[in-house]
Amino acid sequence: MRHHYKNQAxxxxxxxxxAMLGLFIVLFLVCAVLIIPLIMDxxxxxxxxxxxxxxxxxxxxxxxxxxxxxxxxARLLYGGRISLFVGIASTLVSVIIGIxxxxxxxxxxxxxxxxxxxxADAFMSFPxxxxxxxxxxxxxxxxxxVTVVIGVLGWTxxxxxxxxxxxxxxxxxxxxxxxxxxxxxxxxxxxxxxxNAIPPVWANISFRVAGGILTESSLSFLGMGVQTPQASxxxxxxxxxxxxxxxxxxxxxxxxxxxxxxxxxxxNFIGEGxxxxxxxxxx
Amino acid sequence: MGxxxxxxxxxxxxxxxxxxxxxKEIRVKAVDNIDLKFNKGEIVGLVGESGCGKSTxxxxxxxxxxxxxxxxxxxxxxxxxxxxNQMRPLREKMQLIxxxxxxxxxxxxxxxxxxxxPLNVGKKYTKEEKKQKVISILNEVGLxxxxxxxxxxxxSGGQRQRVVIARALINNPELVICDEPVSALDASVRSxxxxxxxxxxxxxxLTYVFISHDLSVVEYLCDKVAVMYLGRIVEYADKKQLFxxxxxxxxxxxxxxxxxxxxHTKKSEIILQGEVPSPLNPPKGCLFSTRCLxxxxxxxxxSPILTETKNLEGNKRKVACFRY
Numbered sequence: 011m012r013h014h015y016k017n018q019a020x021x022x023x024x025x026x027x028x029a030m031l032g033l034f035i036v037l038f039l040v041c042a043v044l045i046i047p048l049i050m051d052x053x054x055x056x057x058x059x060x061x062x063x064x065x066x067x068x069x070x071x072x073x074x075x076x077x078x079x080x081x082x083x084a085r086l087l088y089g090g091r092i093s094l095f096v097g098i099a100s101t102l103v104s105v106i107i108g109i110x111x112x113x114x115x116x117x118x119x120x121x122x123x124x125x126x127x128x129x130a131d132a133f134m135s136f137p138x139x140x141x142x143x144x145x146x147x148x149x150x151x152x153x154x155x156v157t158v159v160i161g162v163l164g165w166t167x168x169x170x171x172x173x174x175x176x177x178x179x180x181x182x183x184x185x186x187x188x189x190x191x192x193x194x195x196x197x198x199x200x201x202x203x204x205x206n207a208i209p210p211v212w213a214n215i216s217f218r219v220a221g222g223i224l225t226e227s228s229l230s231f232l233g234m235g236v237q238t239p240q241a242s243x244x245x246x247x248x249x250x251x252x253x254x255x256x257x258x259x260x261x262x263x264x265x266x267x268x269x270x271x272x273x274x275x276x277x278n279f280i281g282e283g284x285x286x287x288x289x290x291x292x293x
Numbered sequence: 294m295g296x297x298x299x300x301x302x303x304x305x306x307x308x309x310x311x312x313x314x315x316x317k318e319i320r321v322k323a324v325d326n327i328d329l330k331f332n333k334g335e336i337v338g339l340v341g342e343s344g345c346g347k348s349t350x351x352x353x354x355x356x357x358x359x360x361x362x363x364x365x366x367x368x369x370x371x372x373x374x375x376x377x378n379q380m381r382p383l384r385e386k387m388q389l390i391x392x393x394x395x396x397x398x399x400x401x402x403x404x405x406x407x408x409x410x411p412l413n414v415g416k417k418y419t420k421e422e423k424k425q426k427v428i429s430i431l432n433e434v435g436l437x438x439x440x441x442x443x444x445x446x447x448x449s450g451g452q453r454q455r456v457v458i459a460r461a462l463i464n465n466p467e468l469v470i471c472d473e474p475v476s477a478l479d480a481s482v483r484s485x486x487x488x489x490x491x492x493x494x495x496x497x498x499l500t501y502v503f504i505s506h507d508l509s510v511v512e513y514l515c516d517k518v519a520v521m522y523l524g525r526i527v528e529y530a531d532k533k534q535l536f537x538x539x540x541x542x543x544x545x546x547x548x549x550x551x552x553x554x555x556x557h558t559k560k561s562e563i564i565l566q567g568e569v570p571s572p573l574n575p576p577k578g579c580l581f582s583t584r585c586l587x588x589x590x591x592x593x594x595x596s597p598i599l600t601e602t603k604n605l606e607g608n609k610r611k612v613a614c615f616r617y
Contacts, residue, residue: 183397184407187460189357191411192384194377201410205401290401290444 022287029283035276039269043090052084055239064259074261076249080239086265089241093223096157096242097273100222103161105215108168113199113207115169116176127173130166138163139228146234156235160225164218171214175207209285216281220274227270243270296369297330298500299354299387299468304328304363306346306353310573321572323349325524327363328599331468336494336501338511338532340547341521342569347504350521351470354502355387356380367468381414388461392473394453398445404431405441408460415464430459434489451482455489462493470502475510487514508551512536520544523572523580526599530610540602540612542585579615591615 023029046052057063057079058071067074073082115126142159149155179185180203188198227244229235231251236242243266250256250263286292306324323346331337339347352358354365356372365373367383375383391397398407405427412423428438434455445453454474461469471490475483491514494501505511511518511532518535520528520543528541539545546563565584570576576583582592592615599613 183391183393184399186352186357187389187391187397187457188410190355190384190389191460191464192377192381192414193410197413201402202399206399288401290403291446 019287022292023283026283026286028279029287032276032279032281032283035272036280039090039272039276040094043087043094047084047087047091052081052087054080054084054088054241056080064255064262066259066261073265074259076246076262077252077255077259082246082262082265085241085246086243086269089243089246089266090269092153092236092240093226093243093270094273096153096160096226097219097222099157100161100164100225101215101218103158104164104168104218107162108165109172109204109208109211111165112169112172113176113203116173116207117180117195117199117203123173126169130169133163133166142225142229143232143234146229151229151234151237153236156226156229157222160222164221167214168211168218171211172207175210176203179203179206205288209288212281212285213278216277217274219277220270223270223273297366298333298368299331299502300364300366300369301327301329301354302364302366304350304353304365305361306349306358307361319573322524322575323572324353327526329519329526329529331500331502333467333500334498335517336503336515338515338518339502339504339521340506340508340511340518342506344569344572345521346524346572347506347521348472351389351472351502351504355389355470357389385411385415385464386466387468388464388466388470390454390457390461390469390471390474393477394450394457395445395477397457398453400445403442403444404436404448404456407445408456408463411460411464426463427459430463431456433493434459434462449482450478451486454478454482454486458486458489458493462497462499465497466499468500468502470504472504473506474503476505476507483510490514508547520547523570523575525580525613526611527581527614528610528612529599530612531608534608534610540610540617541581541614542587542616543581579613587616589615 058075058081059079061068061071061075061079063075063079064077065071065075065079071081071083073086076082076085111126111130115123141163145159146155149159185198185202188202193201223243226235226242227247230242230245231248236245238245246266247263247270255262304324304327305322307320307322309318309320311319325346327350329337339350341347349358353360356365356375360373363373364371367387372380372383398404405424408427408430409423412418412426418426427441431438431440436452436455436459440448440452440456445456448456458474474490475486478486487510490501493499501514503511503515515532518530518532519526520535520541522543528535528539528544530540535544536548539548546565549561549563563586567584570580570583576593578594579585579588579592579597582588585592595615597613597615599611600617601609601611602617603609
């Protein structure tokens, strides 16, 4: 009975079929890429000269081989580790930077607002890809650089969304009530503003995971992301830029494509589920 | 009578609308030259039409708005320039009840959390003590324990307003500023909440500043009434005097507008001509002169100040009009 209201949110989430499906998809993919390579003897790097180049699925290579004869199933799993890490970690970076800055700009207004929002405008007015390329070129292409750069550049959208929500929330009477009882600004932000400002941002946050995976793919394609021979879902798909691969060897790119779609759908379902579960007005 | 619980001296609150060239500012005088005393145990009504600055005055007195000029004294202590940290211990003693119970509760917190919030500020109580206090204050405002874990949207307007009252009273304040506490409520619930406020006042020896545009409510509840027009007080008197013999032409017009629930009564209603002047560009001289039935040339050039007058029985009251 005590904290009944907190269990309510968890219960709502657990009974939400869509959210459970999303959670299942994401957990399934995460477990697959983490566990299967430990159990099976997979080698994503060596060319299997016996099997040949660009061969369709067979008994030895269940997803076939790519154009240099590497096992695609192994590359899908090892690539998944990297793609999922980049997607999730870069989103976390964006969220950790974007939410506090959005809250501060919206709540305190004045100088903080001008400075933070003008910086955000500056960030947004650069073509993101060019900026990413420059930064990766400066810091050297590695998974960590790519993740941090994508994450850091992603803070603006989250900060702007949060900022917009805070602007309307700060004028509500319940904020004045908290000030009237002497609550500190930090408590008001955490207690009153944050829980009301975040829900509309959930959808954006869940899309961001997929966005991170796709940006990493583009970078890989340009040679600035994950470096060959390391695999990622993105650079597997970009092999299909070649018309021959695209039309004649669908086994090369379809599995990675499906994985990316599954991640997008999975995180979106989770995002929606969390939003609904935390909203006391939904049953 | 000793030191008044709250006193404001020459209080001004101007809002800067636009900064012009060479430091010239366009300002709205939301609250101008207000002198008021609130003695312990009194209920003072603050009436006036919307936009006349009553809510701003209420919030400025609680230091939720920084005053532009003037003084605010709480129990004789000058709190005008206190910062947030200095105000914190005093906040327990002065509270605010809002007009709209749908906007004054955090929609994502259960009632227990909202009502408990004032107790968390001082960090004086244990978890269990806090919960007990919440339950006892909820009972006092007529809500049972079953509301503890409810969210605001699950409750009616009247119930929410009781929650807002509970939150305001949980720290045993001495002064409560009620900003139109019943205006957003249904007529049936209105009287319940008013009676609750009246009972609580008696039990807890509270002092209310009751902001309202509803004169019948003010007549029912208040001891003294201050009438505001465009940021200034035009008349201040005991309730009986004010309602039986309004002096200021604006008060007269306001009182004549109270509907009487009897179709056979013929009333001589004073209908004011024109609109309230824009506070951005207030009239010269007496602020009411543009709509006043008795306005003379003097009214249009000179501004009357709130002065004390005595009637035949020797009762003191204040009015800002050249006719008295």
